[in-house]
Amino acid sequence: MAEEMDTESASPRGTKRTADVAQLPEAPRRIKALSQDVVNKIAAGEIIVAPVHALKELIENAVDAGSTGLEIVIKDGGLKLLQITDNGSGIDREDLAILCERFTTSKLKAFEDLTSIGTYGFRGEALASISHIAHLSVTTKTNGSSCAWRAHYGDGKLVPSKPGQTAEPKPIAGRQGTQITVEDLFYNVPSRRRAFRSASEEYAKILDLVGRYAVHCAGVSFTCKKHGDSNMGITVPANASTVDRIRQVHGSGVANELIQFKASNDRWGFKSDGWVSNANYSVKRTALLLFINHRSVESSNIKKAVEQTYATFLPKGGHPFIYLSLEIDPHRVDVNVHPTKREVNFLNEDEIIEIICDEIRTSLGKVDTSRAFMTQSLLPGAKIPLISTSGVLSGEDDVESPGVSTPAGKSQKAPGSKTATKKPYENNLVRTDASVRKITSMLVQTQHPSSGGDITATEDIEYEDSEKEMTLCRLTTIKELRSDVRDAMHNELTDIFASHAFVGVVDERRRIVAIQSSVKLYLIDYGMLCNEFFYQIGLTDFGNFGAIRFSPVLSLQELLQIAAAHEKDMAEIDDETDWDEVVTTVRQCLISHKDMLAEYFSIEISEEGELLAIPLFMKGYMPSLAKLPQFLLRLGPHVDWTDEKECFRSFLRELASFYVPESLPLPRTSDADGVAEGVEDAEIAARRKHLLRAIEYVIFPAIKARLVATKGLLHGPGVLEVANLPGLYRIFERC
Incomplete structure (x- = not known):
């Protein structure tokens, strides 16, 4: 054993060596250029950090293309599948070959163009970066193309969809716009893929991003859902207003408490508008939707300043909701300071923030102003209601005489009975059931x-x-x-x-x-x-209307003459309208359309010009027949009898006005002196x-x-x- 221990062996790793055995320092390493593949992956890692960043680039490209509808499908948080479909202008067949090459763009021509950026994307790096770390396919169709084209990309170049096939784009059937499909994101960067903790967390980040652009992009519809799921994570129609968009994404709780504000200043070259929550709404964390020149960005300075503004309006620990759209002169903004364009720099930041916060403070101060109402001590003819000895309002008071006390034996509890009732908060003591007693039952009719x-x-x-x-x-x-x-x-x-x-x-x-x-x-x-x-x-x-039948029948001629006489009395002195001719024209028009009126509107007119019936909309309510002559006279000039849709619309509007x-x-x-009138x-x-x-x-x-x-x-x-x-x-x- 001792001999084995004395056997010479290489020094263990990390063992300190003596000076006599120390090796001479190695020669300096030579500098070499990285391979293009490594360069591209490094660049892709700067721009596409997570699936949400890839989707942000694709959404911005779709909006730049003039899309009015975006459909987004996600699988496994975007790592397995990330697909976006738009109805924009599409991509020309000739441009597909260089679509995913780095720094290919239609938005920049010279370096000076960076000072006047008016679009979302401009560097031409998004699709190139995605193609280096995922399987990318593009299906697109322009307005002038007879078919759609599908192309597959890998490492920035066209690749065949299957081995042995050509890499050229293939013609297929498709609709106007572009569909971009990103599959197996980070498949060749396993360390990055393992860094994601859960698909649900990435999907939540995607919903937050889509919600931001859905609120801001007016006139553009957004849908976002998981692959294979019938329920939509986000659905916003194209014609929705800003408040309705906030309601769809963030709920009615905040949408019901919003106030609008606007601020601008020519000296600092900016204008802004947005919606902020009032003092009745607060959450645990500030929700800031900030857009600078229509680009979703982050700004810790703006966030802190707005939070300080709200500190005097909200309780301790409460935070607001803010949607702020800030438009600044492009020459004052640098959007090229961050790889993902998440941050931007602009001139006179402190001055602009101060003006915005002052306007928010002013808008919040206007909400809680008091109102003055004309009041009187007691309604006319009312008596002070008597209170029953039990102090409990009976549910049967609606059928009793107002002002009469409830019999004690009717509402008192039985001796010894106990009921466990929880006292409601005062702000919940309101009538929520239409069948319970009303305040009008306490007044003398x-x-x-x-x-x-x-x-x-x-x-x-x-x-x-x-x-x-x-x-x-x-x-x-x-x-x-x-x-x-x-x-x-x-x-x-x-x-x-x-x-x-x-x-x-x-x-x-x-x-x-x-x-x-x-x-x-x-x-x-x-x-x-x-x-x-x-x-x-x-x-x-x-x-399918019912009918109100007249017995005896009414003369259409006489009804129109009554209405014409009224119009003549109300007309100006110099009115030269021939009302007899108007009556004749309207009468002939109604008789000539009597079959259509009877079939669709239940208005029955005889050949002799007698009005037999008018439509019945609901039981229990009779429209005022005093308005009937005027209604019939208006059917002549106020109904478009030449166009079917306009005829139905205008006729139903007149019918609705008659029923109001x-x-x-x-x-x-009594008169002013208190003397009773007739x-x-x-x-x-x-x-x-x-x-x-x-x-x-x-x-x-x-x-x-x-x-x-x-x-x-x-x-x-x-x-x-x-x-x-x-x-x-x-x-x-x-x-």
């Missing part, structure tokens, strides 16, 4: 001799079933009109009406009602709302009773079930939010 005092009583309207069979509308024009309504749909507003509880009619003359949705109170112009609702009923029930509840004069109770006309009183009942119990329940709220309802005084309970509580908490 103003009675009229002809109204009977009970607006919920069933009216004497007789209905009978028709033998007419239901028909399925296959007209293309009606389908297009229905599609137009769906395209104009406002999701948040539709949800409000679908979940609302009717509060009451606020102003009969101006046609204002109050509704409650969740913990918010809204004032609604039900004239505008009913116009849109009855138009949609006309589209959905087209050709009219504005009635206020009830006559009794209200019996017909007006009966009509008021009918309208009050129909609005609450017929029209608004139907609106809740059927209305597709459109963006047009937001214009003018259509929908006005007057109270938001959580917001009020936050204001009082800060006072």
